[in-house]
Amino acid sequence: MTTPHEVTQCLNLARSLDLISSTRTIGGILYVYTIAGQAKPWEHFTAEYPLERLQAMARKRL
Structure with a gap:
């Protein structure tokens, strides 16, 4: 289950x-x-963009 903090982080x-x-x-x-x-x-x-994938994409952008 996704926490409200994780939802905010993903968004x-x-x-x-x-x-x-x-x-x-x-x-x-x-x-x-x-x-x-x-x-x-x-x-x-x-399902397409889990938090871990978003974080990895953001790291690559830096």
């Missing part, structure tokens, strides 16, 4: 990496919006 990293532009909760489900405007449920996004 901040995803924004800084230009993977997402915004988020929205619809019917109790968190959606992330890609830069292209595509909405993805949070679970789908984190």
